[in-house]
Amino acid sequence: MNAKRVDKIATAVIYLLVGIVILILVALLGFILITGLPHVTWSFLTSPASAFNAGGGIGDQLFNSFYLLFLTLLISFPISLGAGIYLAEYAKKNRVTEAIRITIEVLSSLPSVVVGLFGFLLFVVQFKLGFSIISGAIALTFFNLPLLTRNIENSLNGVSNLQREAGLSLGLSRWKTVTKVVVPAALPGIITGIILSAGRVFGEAAALIFTAGQSAPVLNYANWNPFSGDSPLNIFRPAETLAVHIWKINTEGIMPDASQVSAGASAVLIIAVLVFNLGARWAGNYVYRRITASK
Amino acid sequence: MAKDIITAENVHLYYGQKEALHGISLGFPEKEITALIGPSGSGKSTFIRTLNRMSDLNPEVTVTGAIRLDGEDIYSPKTDTVELRKRVGMVFQQPNPFPFSVYDNVTYGLRLSGIKDKALLDQRVEESLKQAAVWDETKDHLKENALSFSGGQQQRICIARVLAVQPEIILLDEPTSALDPVSSAKVEDSLLAIKDQFTIAVVTHNMQQASRISDQTAFFLDGNLVEFSKTVDMFTHPEKQETSDYLNGKFG
Ligand SMILES: Nc1ncnc2c1ncn2[C@@H]1O[C@H](COP(=O)(O)OP(=O)(O)O)[C@@H](O)[C@H]1O
Ligand SMILES: [Mg+2]
Numbered sequence: 001m002n003a004k005r006v007d008k009i010a011t012a013v014i015y016l017l018v019g020i021v022i023l024i025l026v027a028l029l030g031f032i033l034i035t036g037l038p039h040v041t042w043s044f045l046t047s048p049a050s051a052f053n054a055g056g057g058i059g060d061q062l063f064n065s066f067y068l069l070f071l072t073l074l075i076s077f078p079i080s081l082g083a084g085i086y087l088a089e090y091a092k093k094n095r096v097t098e099a100i101r102i103t104i105e106v107l108s109s110l111p112s113v114v115v116g117l118f119g120f121l122l123f124v125v126q127f128k129l130g131f132s133i134i135s136g137a138i139a140l141t142f143f144n145l146p147l148l149t150r151n152i153e154n155s156l157n158g159v160s161n162l163q164r165e166a167g168l169s170l171g172l173s174r175w176k177t178v179t180k181v182v183v184p185a186a187l188p189g190i191i192t193g194i195i196l197s198a199g200r201v202f203g204e205a206a207a208l209i210f211t212a213g214q215s216a217p218v219l220n221y222a223n224w225n226p227f228s229g230d231s232p233l234n235i236f237r238p239a240e241t242l243a244v245h246i247w248k249i250n251t252e253g254i255m256p257d258a259s260q261v262s263a264g265a266s267a268v269l270i271i272a273v274l275v276f277n278l279g280a281r282w283a284g285n286y287v288y289r290r291i292t293a294s295k
Numbered sequence: 296m297a298k299d300i301i302t303a304e305n306v307h308l309y310y311g312q313k314e315a316l317h318g319i320s321l322g323f324p325e326k327e328i329t330a331l332i333g334p335s336g337s338g339k340s341t342f343i344r345t346l347n348r349m350s351d352l353n354p355e356v357t358v359t360g361a362i363r364l365d366g367e368d369i370y371s372p373k374t375d376t377v378e379l380r381k382r383v384g385m386v387f388q389q390p391n392p393f394p395f396s397v398y399d400n401v402t403y404g405l406r407l408s409g410i411k412d413k414a415l416l417d418q419r420v421e422e423s424l425k426q427a428a429v430w431d432e433t434k435d436h437l438k439e440n441a442l443s444f445s446g447g448q449q450q451r452i453c454i455a456r457v458l459a460v461q462p463e464i465i466l467l468d469e470p471t472s473a474l475d476p477v478s479s480a481k482v483e484d485s486l487l488a489i490k491d492q493f494t495i496a497v498v499t500h501n502m503q504q505a506s507r508i509s510d511q512t513a514f515f516l517d518g519n520l521v522e523f524s525k526t527v528d529m530f531t532h533p534e535k536q537e538t539s540d541y542l543n544g545k546f547g
Binding site: 092163166176181185 | 347352387456
């Protein structure tokens, strides 16, 4: 066989493989959306779940998913930003830094079930936080930190050294150069990373089953006192998220319309994750245009 | 010749163990243009980056000797490099505007050092862009990203950004080597236009450029300062054989 032929065959194989991947993806999404979307109505999205009767919704679970996501990002973003800045801008190339990097690497490859069990033993049991949003948010933070930190570090590393030299040579201190020149220049990448990680967090179930719990107590959306038991804002209440709800219905759901609820919830979950993924690109570009074109 | 504002005294610089500058002594007369020429690898960039301590950024680097700015050694422990770099600004080989608007680029240094007065900022923007000979091309596009301008315009925006901070000395490391001849000529014009207000040190390996714009020229070779004299003198009758060979294109 001559080189040209090999090249042609290799190209064909690659196209075939790519085609298969796309096909699987489209089939999967199509299946979930086609079976699920018919059940998605406004009342399905807003009414609470029902354990025994047909007609339950996913309102509380949807709220829980977003609230948990918000809290997780609230905790993990500042930590990741600090760690990312340290690693990209200040850490010397030595053993300690290397060890930190490897630790992050290992942490990022921990199965989420393990993270969940760890969260269960430490926060739920040891710290007596119980099955609660805060336990879940901390577990998700562990899950999210390594990837977000790496993303921020990479985004900062992507900013050319010429930019740092420009800042320093203008008489900006090191810290100001980092915060006012390098971080803004890296912002589009950072935003994209946050939103992508939001998608992962939003769809996560395993780490939450043992931490945020599998029950959705009745919530009173008029109660804004975060310390009261039925307030949606209370971070010490158990909170079943959408992904956990899907898992639960499919393992022990006894309502007559379990499969419809599951299909509808899956469709909503998939759409949310897709929106996060597409939104990430858009937001990154938008932020980039905003900073570069000034007020 | 005017009095020297910044003076290097027996400056040695080492990259780790390797000595890259072998004792440079050189003074820059106030409000004149001094060109640093020499073949590539001769230590021009290394030297110019000692003058605002940008060489500190490389942890491998050690510098001995003294560099006096108005008599004070900038390598003394009490020097604040942030203050130093406000007095000694720098323009690089590759235009490196921030990925922000022209206006933000020019005002960045000022705003971060606490100036908020909009009128003053506006005025400084106009003044600096005019001095850098790029006002006409940018005045209707101040809100546009500096990166959307041509390389030559970007480089002049970078010069304006340095001018806005009002340094006393401006260091330029091959500011035109990434530019086409027309843009280079504009950058040269802007240097000539500002030289009565600033002391300028410019690295170039374009000898015509050195002869066009500089008052004195320093010739570097292998980390040594071979010859330093008035540009007209050096280009008409160089004292050293190496200088003459270099100027005649025998190497480099
Ligand atoms: N970061 C560095 N580390 C080690 N050696 C360097 C570094 N930068 C420059 N050098 C060496 O120092 C010498 C002078 O380089 P440079 O100042 O860049 O010359 P020029 O600007 O005249 O071309 C060269 O031999 C070069 O290899
Ligand atoms: Mg150089």
